[in-house]
Amino acid sequence: MAELMPILLFICICVALMAGYPVAFTLGGVSLVFAGIGVLTNTFDATYLSALPNRLFGIMNNQTMLAVPLFVFMGVMLEKSRVAEDLLESMSRLFGTLRGGLAISVCVVGALLAASTGIVGATVVTMGLLALPTMLRRGYDPAISTGTLAATGTLGQIIPPSIVLVLLGDVMSSAYQQAQLKMGIFSPKTVSVGDLFVGAFLPGMLLVGMYILYIIAVAIFQPKNCQRCRRKSSVRSSGASWPMHLSRR
Numbered sequence: 001m002a003e004l005m006p007i008l009l010f011i012c013i014c015v016a017l018m019a020g021y022p023v024a025f026t027l028g029g030v031s032l033v034f035a036g037i038g039v040l041t042n043t044f045d046a047t048y049l050s051a052l053p054n055r056l057f058g059i060m061n062n063q064t065m066l067a068v069p070l071f072v073f074m075g076v077m078l079e080k081s082r083v084a085e086d087l088l089e090s091m092s093r094l095f096g097t098l099r100g101g102l103a104i105s106v107c108v109v110g111a112l113l114a115a116s117t118g119i120v121g122a123t124v125v126t127m128g129l130l131a132l133p134t135m136l137r138r139g140y141d142p143a144i145s146t147g148t149l150a151a152t153g154t155l156g157q158i159i160p161p162s163i164v165l166v167l168l169g170d171v172m173s174s175a176y177q178q179a180q181l182k183m184g185i186f187s188p189k190t191v192s193v194g195d196l197f198v199g200a201f202l203p204g205m206l207l208v209g210m211y212i213l214y215i216i217a218v219a220i221f222q223p224k225n226c227q228r229c230r231r232k233s234s235v236r237s238s239g240a241s242w243p244m245h246l247s248r249r
């Protein structure tokens with residue numbers, strides 16, 4: 001029974017999240033429920049719960065973790081200030097007249113937003129609201145449109161600075177120090193978050209380049225899926241979610 005508890009815990013968390021419950025209450029509530037079940041079945045020591053306040057206090061005092069709420073705040077500011085919309089408009093002016101140029105603009109802006117926010121959800125939601133309706137109206141294949149948004153949204157995980165790299169850097173630093181101490185090295189070196197940022201920069205840029213090359217290949221071999229657009233007017237509309245008016249050629 002104890003071996004099945006992690007699997008059941010994971011399944012219950014997924015079900016609760018898909019049911020629409022808030023993430024914070026889902027993760028904390030389901031974990032406490034399973035801790036209670038473990039106490040009743042004598043598979044979990046209740047004394048471990050007493051370490052929870054100290055663990056939370058240690059996380060709050062971790063200066064590396066301060067980057068997480070600041071990244072979230074940055075993503076919210078980019079969305080509310082409409083900077084992301086202006087950036088997408090500028091990129092569409094640059095690439096919009098090319099076949100597949102709108103998808104290339106989405107890739108470039110998605111990479112820039114990924115570097116700015118470090119959050120996958122913020123990038124996908126922002127780009128989905130701004131770019132997806134326009135791509136579908138201009139004749140882009142739905143698979144190409146949604147695939148481009150989904151692929152560029154995941155760049156927030158790897159292009160530095162990234163929240164995932166910040167969290168991973170803190171965990172890897174502690175694990176690397178413990179490994180060196182067990183090897184008898186009593187002046188252990190640390191793996192900093194900056195080292196992870198440097199190591200992730202090149203793979204992130206390679207992904208962006210590969211996405212763009214794929215869109216160019218689709219535009220060449222399947223031109224019906226990536227329509228060429230022509231700018232008719234550059235006057236901004238105050239109520240439009242996509243400021244630049246484009247028409248299919």
